[in-house]
Amino acid sequence: MSGLAVACRRVVHIYRASEAGAAGAGDIVALAGVDLSISPGEMLALVGPSGSGKSTLISLLAGLMRPSAGRVNIGTYDMGKLSDSEISRLRGTEIGVVLQGAARNLLPYADLHRNIWLAQRRAARTSGIQLDDPDRILDLVGLGGRGRAKVGELAPGARQRAALAVGIAAGPGLLLVDEPTSQLDTHGRDEVLGALETVNTERGTTIVVVTHDAEVGARLGRAVTIRDGRVGAEGRDGQDFAVVAGDGTVQLPPEVLGMYPPGTLFTVDHEDGTVSLVAGGAHAALAPPHASGVVPD
Numbered sequence: 001m002s003g004l005a006v007a008c009r010r011v012v013h014i015y016r017a018s019e020a021g022a023a024g025a026g027d028i029v030a031l032a033g034v035d036l037s038i039s040p041g042e043m044l045a046l047v048g049p050s051g052s053g054k055s056t057l058i059s060l061l062a063g064l065m066r067p068s069a070g071r072v073n074i075g076t077y078d079m080g081k082l083s084d085s086e087i088s089r090l091r092g093t094e095i096g097v098v099l100q101g102a103a104r105n106l107l108p109y110a111d112l113h114r115n116i117w118l119a120q121r122r123a124a125r126t127s128g129i130q131l132d133d134p135d136r137i138l139d140l141v142g143l144g145g146r147g148r149a150k151v152g153e154l155a156p157g158a159r160q161r162a163a164l165a166v167g168i169a170a171g172p173g174l175l176l177v178d179e180p181t182s183q184l185d186t187h188g189r190d191e192v193l194g195a196l197e198t199v200n201t202e203r204g205t206t207i208v209v210v211t212h213d214a215e216v217g218a219r220l221g222r223a224v225t226i227r228d229g230r231v232g233a234e235g236r237d238g239q240d241f242a243v244v245a246g247d248g249t250v251q252l253p254p255e256v257l258g259m260y261p262p263g264t265l266f267t268v269d270h271e272d273g274t275v276s277l278v279a280g281g282a283h284a285a286l287a288p289p290h291a292s293g294v295v296p297d
């Protein structure tokens with residue numbers, strides 16, 4: 001199937017300390033209002049510091065959890081409104097999920113053909129669509145001719161590509177991949193990224209990758225930085241941008257923010273497509289005289 005669009009609107013996710021306890025005490029706000037749009041067939045990396053909310057966001061996209069507030073749309077589906085069984089069907093068909101750690105996605109003693117067949121079996125029963133030949137899927141991830149190889153015989157990079165093969169076995173329109181390169185050397189990482197690019201180009205699959213590796217983000221072309229449970233910034237084709245959130249807020253880059261204590265006042269000038277923030281007002285003495293964040297209008 002062709003790529004699915006993704007739209008997150010003001011998405012909030014709270015891990016409750018206790019279902020029965022008073023709301024607020026010990027609760028963790030993992031996502032605090034995420035706005036994010038991904039076009040069909042786009043490849044995108046979610047980057048950001050540990051604990052910023054990347055895994056929580058990808059779990060919501062996978063339907064493994066429901067948002068506490070806000071909307072998550074995958075294609076025409078509103079993930080918050082689907083039943084558990086509908087979500088479970090989607091995850092086996094239109095949404096492919098590759099969990100962190102290749103081994104968690106694979107049966108270690110089975111060969112690659114059987115691993116792929118098991119991933120296709122449910123889709124074949126429920127969707128009735130024509131599924132790809134397992135050898136064709138292995139070709140896509142650079143494992144052509146390895147169908148009879150057991151998972152345990154594969155090198156780490158090949159094992160990760162086998163996990164990708166299982167993730168795309170049912171022909172999903174959205175592929176979600178958690179940290180696919182974290183345990184790999186440069187060569188293994190390049191092979192995995194090459195496999196993702198091939199899947200994206202040949203199938204048109206929308207691909208979202210969670211990664212700590214800034215180079216992975218750069219190579220995928222679009223890297224969205226999650227900071228403190230919100231979209232903090234975005235890199236596109238080597239250029240960094242601040243992002244206006246749905247509630248009108250904009251995060252300054254941490255290195256800029258560090259120069260200004262909370263409460264610093266700025267004036268906002270905008271002219272000829274250029275927006276400038278100029279530190280001034282009551283706290284001007286604490287801050288450098290000119291802060292200029294120039295973004296396209």
Ligand SMILES: Nc1ncnc2c1ncn2[C@@H]1O[C@H](COP(=O)(O)OP(=O)(O)OP(=O)(O)O)[C@@H](O)[C@H]1O
Pocket residue numbers: 015028029030048049050051052053054055056057
């Ligand atoms: N099951 C959970 N129960 C309670 N709090 C959680 C749970 N999972 C994550 N958190 C908290 O939610 C916040 C976001 O965590 P999340 O795992 O989404 O971040 P992350 O960016 O994926 O981090 P990492 O890169 O380390 O995996 C953190 O404060 C984390 O401690």
